[in-house]
Structures are given as structure tokens and as C-alpha cells.
Amino acid sequence: MLLPDTDFDAARKFIPRLVETLENKMKKNDWPLTFSLGVVTFNETLGRVDKAPHGS
Numbered sequence: 001m002l003l004p005d006t007d008f009d010a011a012r013k014f015i016p017r018l019v020e021t022l023e024n025k026m027k028k029n030d031w032p033l034t035f036s037l038g039v040v041t042f043n044e045t046l047g048r049v050d051k052a053p054h055g056s
Contacts, residue, residue, distance in 0.1 A: 008041045015039055 003011055015037055026033050 008039075011039050011041065 003014065006014070019037065022035065025031075
């Protein structure tokens with residue numbers, strides 16, 4: 001999941017809400033699923049990837 005224009009503090013607040021929503025949905029539907037989430041923030045844009053040479 002990409003959260004553009006989202007700093008670390010905003011992502012840190014969002015993730016617990018997302019986990020709670022997913023857990024509630026799984027319990028409500030009796031889905032036997034597990035998941036894990038991690039957060040990474042970038043201070044620079046990923047525009048450099050678009051400029052990288054293509055090919056193998």
C-alpha cells in the first residue's frame with residue numbers, strides 16, 4: 001500500500017486503524033486469516049526509479 005504525501009506520524013496513526021478494521025472484518029466473516037504490516041517512509045520521491053535504465 002502506498003500512502004503518498006503521508007509522513008511517518010500520519011502513517012503511524014493510520015496503521016492501527018487499518019489493523020483494527022481488517023481484524024473486525026475477518027472476525028465478522030469468520031475468515032481464518034492472519035497478516036502482518038510494516039511501515040517504511042521515504043523522504044525523497046521515487047521519481048528516480050522512472051529514470052533508471054530499463055532492461056536486464
